[in-house]
Amino acid sequence: MKLRLHFVVDPMGWLCISVVFGIWLYNTFFVPKLVLLPHYEEGHIPWALVVCYYLASALCVMALFRASTADPGRLPVDPHIPHSEREQWELCNKCNLMRPKRSHHCSRCGHCVRRMDHHCPWINNCVGEDNHWLFLQLCFYTQVLSLFTLVLDFCQYYYFQPLTRLDQEKFTTRHELALLRVSALTGVVMFGGMSSLFYAQMAGVLSDMTTIEKMSQFSSETYGTKRSWQWALAEVCGTRWKLLWLLPLRSRQPLHTGHHYRSHV
Template sequence: MEYDYLPLQKKKDVHNKCCGGKFWCIKDICGIICAILTWLLIIYAEFVVMVIILLPTINTFYSSVNMVIFQMLTFLAFASHLQTMFTDPGAVPKGNATKEKIQQMGFREGQIILKCPRCCSIKPDRAHHCSVCQRCIKKMDHHCPWVNNCVGENNQKYFVLFTFYIAGISLQSLFLCIHQFTTCVRQEWRECSTFSPPATVVFLLFLTFEALLFAIFTAVMLGTQLQAIWNDETGIEQLKKEEARWVKNSKWKSIRAVFGRFSIAWFSPFTSPPNAKIKLDSYLYSV
């Protein structure tokens, strides 16, 4: 029974893949709805900030600078979200607990090999099984419905950037809303917006609530992620209070393991994390 999964390895692993296996994607209806809702909320913020707040005074230095900053943050937030969503977080191949693969790993007779009974895989150290992705994920931190994916070894950088840029958008939106309210009150709502005063108030109030909510939420998530990276301990390991069976990296090495050497590329969702660049045989793990 231990080696009944050999036929699975003779086929290309296309589980959780789309577009002919080019992209990683989780077909979870809840996650898809949350991801679409995320995009809609960003688009709403874009609409209110651009159409109601900035465009009426496009020729001023204040509007021009804020427009450039907001557009840049929005683009980077979208890119980070898509990268987090469509990047393999570090999934262990399904059904790789075969006799041949175990022999390749060179284990001594009687040595303990950890296997996942749910995805029939040789389980690497610090990997956890995700019931939504239906895979074991290397250095799994948590499964996030807002990105419809697990946050793991290969996409944690993108998730951190996503929370960072959404927090930036939220704080800027909050500042712009407060400034717009005070400006409209001083002008007694004359030439304050292309919309009527009641409609303008409704748009601004909803954006203020959205910005405040997401500023708090993403700031907490960002802080949690940075703390986990700093301490070289994933969210699941902290939650389960697992005893460290691995040699913990120093704090600086832990950061470099996620972001790479310090450079402007730290803030780019278009540069791959260091672990994603290392082409290792995904079957050969020491556990």
């Protein structure tokens, strides 16, 4: 399956994703320039720490790009409905098109999405059946990068040895007050927000309930089921190979389940 790009025309969404990308660019450019690389050049930290930071940053931006451009599960205008599954389809009262149950019509995007969880303006895309795993990756890698940034900012103030090649007073005046404290503040906000969001998303995945279904107070007897965390994540990510759950640059293949109904067009 090829990776196809999916874009939502929404100026407000473009603004939100630009803010997220700006925060990522800020921490990816200034933190290594002011903290990571100078201390590495003077032998205060190992090269592996630098590699890990850039790896976390690369995975974070790849997950952001894939989550915002991947098709969340948009239904075509004239879907092919297998005869054995016709009872599992219903008519959307907004676009007057047939859709499988547990689909939802997104008013922002203007179409129905299979197993839609919610519309996220921060990625300018819906979170649905085909890109939910990418949204989980984005939340996870944002937590990792934010925590990494907070640890580096803390070490810069209280742990790392002073840099001998820089004027310490000049460095403090120009950079620490204006840049590193802003980096620490954004790190706290991003880590706290993404941690709560990731917890809520994982709870929904394990209970087989989307955010829309929770807000609509759907009966857990209808959709929510008890599943092992391995099977729940394998179904969302489209593979049983746990290592592939963490890789954003791949395609998702739906798993065939016997006790959960999933419609794919």
